[in-house]
Amino acid sequence: MSLLEIKNLTAKLADEDKQILNGLNLTVEKGQVAAIMGPNGSGKSTLSYVLAGREDYEVTDGEALLDGENILELSPDERAAKGLFLAFQYPIEIPGVGQMTFLKAAVNAQRRKNGLDDMPTPEFMKLVNGRAKELGISPDMLRRSVNVGFSGGEKKRNEILQMALLQPKLAILDETDSGLDIDALKIVADGVNAMRSPDRGFVVITHYQRLLDYIKPDVVHVLSAGRIIKTGGPDLALELEAKGYADIVGKAA
C-alpha cells in the first residue's frame, strides 16, 4: 500500500468558484522523498492546505488516502494524529504562548489521540533539548513565544523541530527554502535528511532546484494548473532549473 495516494483531487477556495486543483493524481511511497515543483499559482500551497484540512478550501471531488484511509473527512487535528505534518511556508506567531508549552501541548495532544499517556516532563525536556541542539535552536528561542520575534530562518528551523518531535508518517514541506540563506538551508536540509527512513514519506514543495541539492528527491513532479503534468527523476529538477517552466507547461497544454 502506498503511503499517500491522491486520486482525482479537485478543490477550490470555499468562497470562490475557480477550481485550483483540477483532478490531481499523486502517489507517494513509504521511504520516498517526492519533490513538487511548479510555477506561481499552480496550486502547490493549495495542495498542502487541502491535505492538512484547512477550512478555507472545499474539496469538490476525489480522495486522498493516507495509509489507505481517506483523510479528507477528518478534522486537521485528526489528520495530524494520523501522522500528517505540514511545515508552513509562513509559520504563525502565537503571542504569550511559550514554545515549550506549545510543543508539549502538540506532542501530548497527538499521544492522547493515539491512546498513549502524556509524555513525562523530564523525558520531554530531554527530547526537546536534544533535537533543538541538532537544529541550532538556542535555549533562548525555546523560552520565547511561538514564532514571535523569530527571524525567517529561525521560524523554519522551528518547523523542523516540531516535525522532529512529532515524528510524522508523512511530512509536507511547503516552500521551506523560501527566505533562507545558504547556512540556514543546510541546517534545515540536514534536519530533514536525518529523519528520512523507510517508513516515512516527504512531499517537498519548492520553486527552486537549490533545496533539492541538499534534500535529494527520489522523484520530481511538476504541478501546473492544479494537475501533475510531468513526473521524472532528480534530473527533471535540473532540467526545469535550466529551461524554466514555460517549456514543459507549454508542451503539456
Place this chain on the structure above:
Amino acid sequence: MPAVQETVEQVRAIDIDQYKYGFSTDIEMELAPKGLSEDIVRYISARKNEPAWMLEWRLDAYRRWLTMREPDWARVDYPQIDFQDMYYYAAPKSNAAPKSLDEIDPAILETYKKLGIPLREQEILAGVAPENRIAVDAVFDSVSVVTTFKEELKKSGVIFSSISEALHEHPELVKKYIGSVVPTTDNYYATLNAAVFSDGSFVYIPPGVRCPMELSTYFRINEQKTGQFERTLIIADKGSYVSYLEGCTAPMRDENQLHAAVVELIAHDDAEIKYSTVQNWYPGDSQGKGGIYNFVTKRGDCRGARSKISWTQVETGSAITWKYPSCILRGDDSQGEFYSIAVSNGAQQVDSGTKMIHLGKNTRSRIISKGISAGRSQNTYRGLVSAHRRATNAKNFTNCDSLLIGNACGAHTVPYIESKTASAVFEHEATTSKVSEDQMFYCMQRGLTQEEAIALIVNGFVKDVLQQLPMEFMVEAQKLIAISLEGSVG
C-alpha cells in the same frame, strides 16, 4: 470542508450551558418577607443583633437610596429590576450561630465540598504544606456559615471573621472603618448594599504582621429570588501584608438574581493588600436567560504613605458584570494595581474596569486589562485615571487588550484620563485582535482540537495577568477560562 464543518456544528451544539456549579442545595431556609422597606432593614439588623448605631446607619442609607436613580451609563442592557420581587435575607434555618463545624447542616458542608472548598480544617491540613494553607470564610446566601483557621490566625493577631461577628467582637474597628472608603451615599447599588447587607468578611491585620496564610471568602447564592448583598472590610495596619481571594458560584436558575456587594480595603503606611477575585457566578444560558447581575463596588484606599493595593480579577461568570475595583492613592508614594481578565461568552455583558485616583505625591498605578469576547457577548473596559493638583509626579501605565473570538461579539474600550498636574505621566496602550484562523489552523495541524487550540491561544493572551494570581489559583483560573470559552468557536 465537510468534516470541519461538522466539527464546528458539534461544537456549536455544546452551547455554553456547561456550568459546573449549577446544582442547588435543598435545605430549609429562613427568609425575610419578600420586598424592601424600612421594616426589612430593621428585620435584618435585628436578626443580626446589631448595635443601634448600625441600624441607624442602615436606615440612613435606605432613605438615601429611595431618592437615587439606577445608573444607566454602563454599556449593558437589561430589563428593569423589581426590587420588591426579591428576598433580602435568606439564612439556613439550622444555622443559628453554630459553635463548630459539627453544628452546621451537613447539606451545607456537602455543598462546599462539591464546590471544592473543604471547610474542615483536618481535611485541609491533610497533605497541605503549612505555607499553602488557606483560611476560608464561607458565605451561604445571606450568612457566613463558618470561618476556618480563626484560632491559628489569632495567634499572630490577625482577625478574620464574618462581618456580623466583627460587629459584636470588634465594634470599634468596624465603626471606625465601615463606609470610610465607599460611603453610604456612594452609588445606587452601594447605598442599597449599606441598607441591606447581610454578611461578608472582616479582616484586620495588626501593624507589622505578615498574614501567615492566604485568606479567602467563598460566596454561594443558593436560594431562589434572593439577592446577595455582602460587605467585606479589610484593614491592613502599618507595615502589614495580606493576600485575599474571593470566589463565587450560584445554581443555574432561569430568573436573574442580584448580587450587589461592597468591598472596602484600607492600607495604612507601608502596608500591602493583594485582593484576587475569581468570579464564576452563573452566567445564564446561551440565550441569555437567567444568570446573576453582578453589580459590585470595590474600592481600596491607600491611606498611608508607601502603601500598596493590588486588585486581580478573573471574571468569567454573571449575566451582567458592572464592576470597577478602584484605588484611591492618598498616601504619598503609594501604589495601585489592577490586573483583569474578563471573559464573556453566550449573551453575557461585561462593563468593567478600574479607577486610579492619584491624590498623593509620587503615586504610581498600573492597569493591565485583558478582555476576551466570544459568542454574542459584549465586553467593555471602562477606566478612569486621574491626578489631583497635589499629585505631583503621578505615574500611570495602562494596557488594555481585547481579543475577539468569532464575528458576533463586541469589545469596547472607554478610558477616561484627567490630569490636573503638569508633572503627571500617564501612558495608555490598547489593542484589539482576533483569534485568527491562521493561528487555529496552525495549532490544529499540530494535533490540538479546536477547543484546545482556543484555550492555548487565549491563555497566551492573558498570561501577564494570570501570573499575578496566587500560584494555587493560576491553574484553576486557566481551566476556568477554557471552560467558559467552550462552544465559543463557530
